[in-house]
Amino acid sequence: MPAKPLKLGTRRSPLAMAQAHEARDRLCRAHGWTEDAIEIVPVLASGDKVQDRPLADIGGKALWTKELDGWLHDGSIDFAVHSMKDVETIRPEWLTIAALLPRADVRDVLVGARSIAAIPPGARIGTSAPRRAAQMLNIRPDLTIVGFRGNVATRLAKLQAGEADVTLLAAAGLERLGQTGVGTALDAPEWLPAPAQGAIGIECRTDDAMTRRALSAIDHAPTRAQVAAERALLLALGGNCHSPIAVWTQGSDEVTMTVRLYSPDGLVRTGGEATFPADSNGPAELAARLLSDAPEAVAVHFSGPPA
Numbered sequence: 208m209p210a211k212p213l214k215l216g217t218r219r220s221p222l223a224m225a226q227a228h229e230a231r232d233r234l235c236r237a238h239g240w241t242e243d244a245i246e247i248v249p250v251l252a253s254g255d256k257v258q259d260r261p262l263a264d265i266g267g268k269a270l271w272t273k274e275l276d277g278w279l280h281d282g283s284i285d286f287a288v289h290s291m292k293d294v295e296t297i298r299p300e301w302l303t304i305a306a307l308l309p310r311a312d313v314r315d316v317l318v319g320a321r322s323i324a325a326i327p328p329g330a331r332i333g334t335s336a337p338r339r340a341a342q343m344l345n346i347r348p349d350l351t352i353v354g355f356r357g358n359v360a361t362r363l364a365k366l367q368a369g370e371a372d373v374t375l376l377a378a379a380g381l382e383r384l385g386q387t388g389v390g391t392a393l394d395a396p397e398w399l400p401a402p403a404q405g406a407i408g409i410e411c412r413t414d415d416a417m418t419r420r421a422l423s424a425i426d427h428a429p430t431r432a433q434v435a436a437e438r439a440l441l442l443a444l445g446g447n448c449h450s451p452i453a454v455w456t457q458g459s460d461e462v463t464m465t466v467r468l469y470s471p472d473g474l475v476r477t478g479g480e481a482t483f484p485a486d487s488n489g490p491a492e493l494a495a496r497l498l499s500d501a502p503e504a505v506a507v508h509f510s511g512p513p514a
């Protein structure tokens with residue numbers, strides 16, 4: 208057992224809490240600790256406080272980690288558990304992603320229709336994610352997008368209340384909330400997930416050797432390989448949460464990445480696929496190739512690699 212309980216910081220949405228419990232269970236199991244070795248410390252994140260506007264318009268992914276980053280920095284917590292999909296591509300040096308838990312189902316789930324083809328003409332799709340909106344409009348330009356923020360239960364309730372006809376949710380989130388019967392999972396390569404979807408990451412202070420060592424015991428190498436490749440791709444594309452990008456990675460030592468970039472209205476799309484060793488320059492090379500091929504309507508949403 209650690210000398211005193213380790214403090215695990217998490218957002219307090221039901222999904223974030225489920226993920227925090229999964230992290231605690233895995234860590235205790237790996238080290239033979241009892242549950243009281245880890246104290247769960249929940250926070251209401253800025254991203255959860257503002258529900259009426261798209262995240263991309265109010266400050267982006269930083270709003271999911273701002274409070275927990277502060278608590279890590281001042282020592283109020285020892286580590287923080289995040290959906291890697293929500294963690295910015297560039298993180299401060301003093302933070303380290305010390306563990307990635309085994310990736311869950313990476314797919315999106317369509318709720319409200321049995322398939323994309325079965326969605327009635329002109330139906331309203333509830334989503335605030337640029338990738339989901341663009342991907343759907345690319346396949347079904349007749350559909351209308353309506354903004355749809357909030358946690359999983361809120362979005363399902365909004366759908367029930369008729370605020371939209373169809374919505375899209377991550378299979379991983381539904382699974383972790385025990386809602387496995389909901390909707391139809393959409394398969395690649397027709398429909399691609401978001402970078403790092405389905406992966407839970409644990410961050411701690413880079414100089415906290417003890418916590419890093421404890422977390423390394425539950426790091427899942429294949430997930431790390433895929434998430435690292437997807438984050439390297441995002442970095443080299445200069446994408447942010449406004450940029451409609453979809454990516455699907457298979458493999459671990461050697462990875463195959465299938466990528467699509469869109470204009471926000473979904474009308475213009477470019478894409479590519481490549482296979483390379485996970486720890487190579489492959490993601491950056493693929494990004495450079497995609498950007499050099501990208502039509503203007505797509506390219507303006509990607510700024511390229513940082514200078």
Ligand SMILES: NCc1[nH]cc(CCC(=O)O)c1CC(=O)O
Nearest residue numbers: 290292376377379380404405406
């Ligand atoms: N954008 C919010 C968010 N961040 C992570 C997940 C689901 C879990 C995951 O992808 O790891 C969700 C909900 C959703 O997209 O339906």
